[in-house]
Amino acid sequence: MRGLLATMGNAFAEARANRAALGSQMAVMVLNDVVWVVFWVLFFRRVGSVGGWDARRILLLLAVLTTAGGITLGLLANARRIGTMAVEGELDAVLTLPVAPLPYLLLRRVEPTNLGDLLFGVCLFVLSGRPTLGRTAVFVGVVLASATLITGFLVLTGSLAFFLGRSEGGDLGFHAIVLLGSYPVDVFAGVAKVLLYSVVPAAFVSTVPATLIDSFDAGRAAALAAVAGAFGLAGWATFTAGLRRYTSGSLWTRA
Amino acid sequence: MIATWFLVTLRTEARRVTAERGGLVVAVVFYVVVVAVLAGLWRVAAATNGGTIAGYSAVALTWYIATSEAAVVALNIRMIDDIGRAIGSGAVAVELLRPVPVLALRVAAELGRSLPRLAACVGTGVVVATVSGGAPPRPATLALAGPSLVLAVACNIVAQHAFAAIAFWIRDAGSAWFLYQKLVFIIGGMLIPLEALPGWLHALANALPFRAMAYAPARLASGHFEPRLLVEQAAWLGVLLVAAGAVFRAGERRLQVVGG
Amino acid sequence: MGYVLEARGLVKRFKSVVAVDGVDLTVSAGERVALLGPNGAGKTTTLLMLLGAITPDEGTVDIDGHRLPRGRSRGMSEVGFVAGYLPLPDRLRVREALSIFGGLCGMRRADADRAVALNLERFAVAHLADRMCMDLSSGQRTLIGIVKAVLHQPRLLVLDEPTASLDPDVAFRVRSALLEVSGNEGTALLVTSHNMVEVERLCERVVFIAKGRVVADGPPADVVAQYGHEDLEAVFMHLAGTRLNEADI
Numbered sequence: 001m002r003g004l005l006a007t008m009g010n011a012f013a014e015a016r017a018n019r020a021a022l023g024s025q026m027a028v029m030v031l032n033d034v035v036w037v038v039f040w041v042l043f044f045r046r047v048g049s050v051g052g053w054d055a056r057r058i059l060l061l062l063a064v065l066t067t068a069g070g071i072t073l074g075l076l077a078n079a080r081r082i083g084t085m086a087v088e089g090e091l092d093a094v095l096t097l098p099v100a101p102l103p104y105l106l107l108r109r110v111e112p113t114n115l116g117d118l119l120f121g122v123c124l125f126v127l128s129g130r131p132t133l134g135r136t137a138v139f140v141g142v143v144l145a146s147a148t149l150i151t152g153f154l155v156l157t158g159s160l161a162f163f164l165g166r167s168e169g170g171d172l173g174f175h176a177i178v179l180l181g182s183y184p185v186d187v188f189a190g191v192a193k194v195l196l197y198s199v200v201p202a203a204f205v206s207t208v209p210a211t212l213i214d215s216f217d218a219g220r221a222a223a224l225a226a227v228a229g230a231f232g233l234a235g236w237a238t239f240t241a242g243l244r245r246y247t248s249g250s251l252w253t254r255a
Numbered sequence: 256m257i258a259t260w261f262l263v264t265l266r267t268e269a270r271r272v273t274a275e276r277g278g279l280v281v282a283v284v285f286y287v288v289v290v291a292v293l294a295g296l297w298r299v300a301a302a303t304n305g306g307t308i309a310g311y312s313a314v315a316l317t318w319y320i321a322t323s324e325a326a327v328v329a330l331n332i333r334m335i336d337d338i339g340r341a342i343g344s345g346a347v348a349v350e351l352l353r354p355v356p357v358l359a360l361r362v363a364a365e366l367g368r369s370l371p372r373l374a375a376c377v378g379t380g381v382v383v384a385t386v387s388g389g390a391p392p393r394p395a396t397l398a399l400a401g402p403s404l405v406l407a408v409a410c411n412i413v414a415q416h417a418f419a420a421i422a423f424w425i426r427d428a429g430s431a432w433f434l435y436q437k438l439v440f441i442i443g444g445m446l447i448p449l450e451a452l453p454g455w456l457h458a459l460a461n462a463l464p465f466r467a468m469a470y471a472p473a474r475l476a477s478g479h480f481e482p483r484l485l486v487e488q489a490a491w492l493g494v495l496l497v498a499a500g501a502v503f504r505a506g507e508r509r510l511q512v513v514g515g
Numbered sequence: 516m517g518y519v520l521e522a523r524g525l526v527k528r529f530k531s532v533v534a535v536d537g538v539d540l541t542v543s544a545g546e547r548v549a550l551l552g553p554n555g556a557g558k559t560t561t562l563l564m565l566l567g568a569i570t571p572d573e574g575t576v577d578i579d580g581h582r583l584p585r586g587r588s589r590g591m592s593e594v595g596f597v598a599g600y601l602p603l604p605d606r607l608r609v610r611e612a613l614s615i616f617g618g619l620c621g622m623r624r625a626d627a628d629r630a631v632a633l634n635l636e637r638f639a640v641a642h643l644a645d646r647m648c649m650d651l652s653s654g655q656r657t658l659i660g661i662v663k664a665v666l667h668q669p670r671l672l673v674l675d676e677p678t679a680s681l682d683p684d685v686a687f688r689v690r691s692a693l694l695e696v697s698g699n700e701g702t703a704l705l706v707t708s709h710n711m712v713e714v715e716r717l718c719e720r721v722v723f724i725a726k727g728r729v730v731a732d733g734p735p736a737d738v739v740a741q742y743g744h745e746d747l748e749a750v751f752m753h754l755a756g757t758r759l760n761e762a763d764i
Contacts, residue, residue: 006618010604013615017606028433035437039446046308046451047300092568093602098592098620168281175285183292187299192291243584244570247529 004099007107015110022112029116033066036182037124051186056128058184061210063125064139065181068146068205070118072154077111079151082158082239083170091246102239106151135213141221142209145228149204152228153177155235162242173200181205201227260355261363268367279375286328286376290383293446294320298388309450315477316448317388321380322400323445323473326407329373334365334412335432338419342506358416358503365412373408377401392478399482403472406488410495411439411468417499423506438463444470448477467491519544519593519671519703520565524574527560534560535571536727544670545701547694549714551747552724553755558707561724565705566596566673579670592620595664595702598675599657605649610635612648613663620667627666634662638692653680661689665696672696674706678713690717711747721747725754 015022037059044055053061072079082105085091094101094108125131125139157173180202188196196203204227212221272279297316301308311319331337338361341347347357384391391397418435440446442456443465449457460466471484520542527535535557542548552558563569565576567583567590576583578590604612610631617627635641640658643651651659657680664672672693678686690713696702708714714721715735723731723738731738735747742750 006615009618010607010612010615013611014604014606032433032437035441039441042441042447042452042456043300045453047304050296050299050303092563092566095568095587096566096591096594096596098588098590098594100588166277168277172281172284176288179285179289180292183296187296188292192295247569 004103004107007099007104011108011110015112015115022115025113026116026119029113030120033062033117033120033124036062051184053184053186057210057214059124059128060213061184061206062182063121063129064143064146064209064213065121065178065206066117066124067121067139067143068150068209069178069181070114070116070121071143071147072150074111074114074116074118076106076151077109077114078105079154080158080170080174081109082155083161083167084158086159086161086242086246087165087167089247091243095243095246101243102155102236106155129213134216138213138216142212142224145224146205146209148232149201149228150177150181152231152233152235153201156231156238159235159238159242162239162245176200177202177205184210201231204228258355258359261359264360264363265367265370268364269371272368272371279372282328282372283375283379286324287379287383289324289328290321290380291387293324294384294387309448311448311450311477312392314389315392317384318391319448319473319477321384321388322404322476323469325373325376325380326404326469326472327411327439327443327445329369329376329408330411330415331365331368333432334415335419335435338416339422339431342419342422356500357507358500361416362409362412366409369408369412370405373404377404391476393480396475396478396480399480399485400472400476403475403485403488406485406492407468407472410464410488410492413492413495413499414464414468417495417502420499420502420506423502438465439468442466443468444473448473464491464495517544518542518577519546519579520705521577522561522565522574525561525564525571525576526573527557527564527569527571533727535564538574538724538727538729540565540722540729542671542703542705545697545703546720547697547704547706547718549706549708549718549721550724551707551711551714551721551751553751556724556754557727558724560727562673562675562707566594567591592667593670595667595669595672596675597657597660597664597672597677599653599660599680601660603648603651603656603659603663605647607648608644609646609648609651609659610644613659613666616663617666622667630666630668631662634665637695638662639688654682654685657681658685658689661693665702668700669702671703671705674704674708676708677706678708678710686713693717709751711751715747723750723754730754 040058040062041055044050044058048054078085085105091101091105094105097104121143125136129135129139131139154170154174154177158167158170160169161167177200180196180200185193185196185203185207193203204224208220208224212224294317297308297311297320298313301311301313301316306312308316415435418431421431442449442452442460442463444460445468449460449466449470452460460470467488471488474481475484518541520540522538522540525535525538525540526533538557538561540550540561550558550562560569564571564574567576567578567587570584578586579593581587581590581593583590604615607615613631613635614624614627617630618624622630631644632641635644638658638661640655640662643655643659646655648656648659657677661674661677664674674693677693678689681689693704694717697704704717706714706718719734721731721733721735721738722729731741731750733741739746739750742753744750744753
């Protein structure tokens with residue numbers, strides 16, 4: 001545990017070391033997210049509501065997605081690089097350390113740009129999510145579940161590179177979960193909707209959490225926790241199995 | 256006349272991208288997912304608004320999104336970042352030693368990388384749009400959308416070089432990429448037809464070059480016979496070339512003064 | 516029993532090429548062993564398997580009784596690894612980077628800070644404590660790498676070409692300090708090097724690998740005698756030459 005805390009401390013120390021860049025990168029990401037708000041406001045201004053979703057609900061969805069995404073991509077930044085590191089043989093230095101490789105890798109790097117997402121998401125919830133004590137508690141819970149799910153999914157798709165020898169699966173997984181999580185799943189129908197509740201669980205990343213904040217339902221909350229846990233475990237298991245097939249690239253990088 | 260080195264560079268990069276099938280497949284799958292999601296959203300929106308939005312039918316919106324996304328997804332998503340890194344690392348300083356203009360060589364290479372992806376996206380996009388939305392609203396305008404897409408990609412590449420050239424002066428060009436990308440998304444018309452924007456924003460978008468990068472080909476593919484859009488794109492390409500050339504020359508002078 | 520490192524029957528294949536073919540290697544507490552062999556002999560692959568960076572196709576690796584890969588974390592907490600190519604966090608100061616690494620090895624902050632100060636002195640690099648890692652020369656990086664590796668008092672120190680980038684006087688100092696670490700703390704050393712003079716000065720046992728197999732194992736003098744040469748350098752040349760001649764055929 002002390003080792004993992006030290007890892008996290010190291011990641012933050014490195015991020016802080018370049019303070020000017022940290023601030024500007026976070027600001028740029030906040031601006032980036034503001035553009036999405038602008039898009040949705042323009043969209044709903046034109047169309048009113050779609051499938052029960054209006055501007056207020058979509059901003060709540062965006063708050064959940066950016067906060068959870070900010071946790072995964074900002075604080076556990078290597079989650080999206082597992083595939084590349086596996087294929088390029090960049091894990092050597094990590095494997096010689098006296099810590100469990102996956103937690104170390106995940107905590108090893110902080111991505112300042114995506115910390116902007118985290119900041120933006122929290123601010124958006126405070127400004128547009130009608131925060132009460134109850135709603136805030138649900139927000140925190142669903143965001144943690146969503147972040148677990150995104151992390152597990154990224155580790156899972158990235159770890160496929162150990163078996164396939166290519167890292168494109170991880171890239172695709174990243175784009176798919178972030179992109180599909182940006183839209184309310186109710187605009188889809190048929191097979192697409194089934195896929196979003198299963199193979200690419202984008203529905204559980206944003207739509208289900210945002211709905212839970214507005215109308216809490218214990219059964220749905222339990223389903224969210226179960227899916228998040230399942231993807232977290234699946235990611236861990238795939239990475240562990242894949243590590244046995246890892247071939248050194250003699251790249252002793254900082255991961 | 257186009258110089259031989261330009262064509263050789265373009266062809267070499269195109270072959271390299273075509274050979275890397277994994278990357279091409281990822282780009283196309285990503286494109287299909289984006290089109291399916293966004294076009295689906297706009298179709299539902301049209302259905303709940305009496306069948307049209309800002310004069311676009313559900314079918315027209317599908318073809319609009321399929322085309323606007325193809326124009327943008329075809330490009331290297333991190334181009335500005337990559338150019339910035341090349342400038343920051345001194346790679347551009349090395350390129351200056353070659354007997355050809357750096358900017359033209361880089362544009363040729365990026366065009367070479369983008370055109371195979373564009374072809375793959377367009378081929379897939381026609382199928383996706385037809386299956387999910389329906390037959391093109393006016394097939395004849397698709398013939399204009401083809402060259403318009405190539406012009407859109409060229410405009411985008413040249414403009415990104417102009418933006419990325421800020422790396423000659425500041426260390427981190429990554430932030431420029433985010434801002435640029437979002438300008439193309441909204442006032443370039445990639446996510447939303449410009450006619451659906453509020454009046455003042457629509458007027459602003461019409462005065463800027465970003466509409467040449469997504470809106471122009473998408474407008475044509477969605478059944479609007481407006482050949483002047485091609486002329487407008489060509490004009491913007493000229494302006495952007497002059498601007499990027501000027502910025503790069505100024506940057507090169509700075510490299511020579513400061514040292515690369 | 517009682518080995519700090521025990522590898523049995525290691526085999527590693529890369530497609531049809533057998534890089535390592537049944538290597539056995541043991542290192543006892545406090546022992547100073549050199550792992551030698553010409554380029555392409557399978558030395559690096561063996562080292563990577565011993566460090567747990569790649570999984571052998573056959574055979575086992577135990578570090579201080581912990582079998583890899585399951586016991587990786589506990590096993591690696593008894594290992595320090597030194598190589599010129601190992602990265603340091605560029606944006607941190609040396610003292611800060613070393614202290615964080617101590618934490619990674621489970622040391623309390625105060626203990627880590629104390630160990631950092633002690634070892635910076637021991638390797639005569641205390642003046643680098645407040646330098647940014649990115650500003651270190653390659654020789655300085657190697658020295659800091661050694662400090663980092665001994666910080667948590669590991670039972671086994673693995674050193675890949677430890678003095679390759681150092682001036683002769685600094686290399687001498689490093690060898691002396693390593694002998695002191697080994698003598699005072701009972702730390703075993705496993706060294707790879709192309710510098711046979713260094714090996715003779717630092718190690719009491721050499722293990723030669725050629726074509727993926729151990730071809731000689733014993734005190735330097737015995738190995739030299741086994742091949743009927745004057746010194747280790749000549750044995751090394753002999754093994755490299757044999758490989759070359761066979762390749763020519």
